[in-house]
Each structure stands twice: as structure tokens, then as C-alpha cells.
Amino acid sequence: MIDMIINVTLLAFLAITSVAIVRMTNLFAIVMLFGIFSLLSAGLFVVMDAPDVAFTEAAVGAGISTVLMLATLALTKNRQKPYYAEAPHAHRPWLPLIVVAITGGALVYGTWDIPGFGDPNAPAQTHVARYYIENAPLETGVPNIVTAVLASYRGFDTLGEVAVVFTAGVAVLLLIGGRRSKSIVKPKSEGEQDET
């Protein structure tokens, strides 16, 4: 019962936050709402007994992403241009409304066939999950099965993930990080930097 209340509350807040994000034009407030959205999702993951995912969502989604988006905002303007006020509507609003309603209805209809949360007979649980649960502590000696799967059984995947993170860093350096090394050498620009 208490789980139900927490779930409904968190989901309601998620929905309110999404609507607020869509309707707002102040980008600074939107970035803050993104952070709140991630934090609420992290709370949902905790309720669903997935602390590893909640950890990542809270640290990356609510923490680092917010800081990075704020840093981006510092380079741009923090107000969205109201483009819809200038251009006339290309089509009537009921056409997208029908598309959204049909898609949403199909998705809701699809949820009737989804197995219940944590159902041991769900197709996702019957493939290799049973093997991991039975053998991971014996074969790796690691009590946290998530870590055992991530680092040992699926070591190749994780190697690829780290390579992706590394590639992202290299890409950012290539695109916008090039002149950092030059400005370190010049000490004279330090005085004006303190004011920003």
C-alpha cells in the first residue's frame, strides 16, 4: 500500500514536471526542472529495488547533466525564442492531437500484455537471469549480482561502454576544448577571468 502511494506520488510529480518543461520558455528554469525530473526518476528506481540504476540517474541525470546544461546556457541565451508567435501554424492542431491520441491508446493497449512487475515467469527473467542469480555468487564470489554481470559476464559490453565515454570526451575536446591548453600558458588573462 505504501509503495503504491509513493509510486503514484512520484509519477504524478514526473507528469507535472514534464508538462511544466514543455510549457516554459525560460531555459534556466527548464534545466532545473530536468534535474528534478532525474531526481524523481531516481526515487522511482529506488522504489523498484534498483539502487544501482538510481545511483547513476541521480549522479549523472540530476548532477552532471544539470551542471553541463548550465555551462551551455552560460554560452547561449537563457530564454527560448518564441518562434511560434511569428510563424503561422502550418497545420491544424487536431491532426497532431489525433496522432498522439492513437499512439498513446496503442501504447496503453500494449501494457495489458506486459507481465507484472517482478514476475519470475516474465520472458525477460527466464533466459539468462536465472543462471546469473544461481551461479554469480558461486562463480565470481561477488555478492552484488549487478556488478558481477556488468564487469564479468558482460565484460565486453562494459569495455565498449567505457570506450564510448572515452570517445565522447575526445569528441568534446576536438570540437570545443582545443584552445584550453593555449590559455593556460597565458597568465595575463587571469585578472579578467575572476569577474565572470
Add this chain to the structure above:
Amino acid sequence: MKPNLILHVVAKFLIPLIIVFALYVQFHGDFGPGGGFQAGVIFSAALILYALVFGLDAAEKIIPSHILRILASLGLVIYAGVGVATLLLGGNYLDYNTLGSTQIGGQHLGILLVELGVGITVAAVMLIIFFAFAGRGRA
């Protein structure tokens, strides 16, 4: 940014705690929730907090950019190197069983090293991206 006493005091109190928590998440990931990805992000969050409160230049004195680039590569090299080590010891790539005298010991060592590589790369890359974005506006 104007120096703010409350921010300085709170940040100086929080940053060591964040770093200790990052190390806990890193090395306790085998037993509790956590692991290299989360620990790397939490660790970089500590330094980003430092940069936000004390300024970008002070943060770059602690970890210069060229060291970050080396660290980002080093983590990936550690991960891939563990795989090469298992190859040389006669196993399959990333088959940790050959690393120790027993299967459990080898798996423990392998997972620890691999997670360490993940943590180093993630922390360094997050800081690289932050410094790149934050340093661009003033160049």
C-alpha cells in the same frame, strides 16, 4: 565570482565527504550498489563543486587538463590491459579466472581492476567535458 563565505565553508566541508563516498562506491561496488561508473561521476562532482565555488583556475591547478587526458586514456588502457593479461595467461579475452590462483580470487581481482579503469575514465572524461564547456565562455 564574488567569494561567498557560506559557499566556501560548506563546500570545504562537503568535498572531502563526496570524495570518500566516491571511493566507497568504487571499492565497495562488489558488495553494495555502485561501481566504476557511479563512483567516477561522484568523484568528478566533487571537483566540479570545487570549480564552481573556488573558480575554474583553482580547479585546474589541482588537476591540469593534460593530466586529465592521460587519465581518461589510462582507465581504458587498464580495462583493455586486463583483457590482454588474461590472454597472455592462457585464458580468453577478459576471462578473469586465469588472473588468480583460484577462480574466485581471479574474478575478484579482475572485477576490481576493471571497475577501477571504468572509474578513472569516467571521472576524467566528465571533468574534461566540464572544463571544455565552462572554459569556453571566457577564452
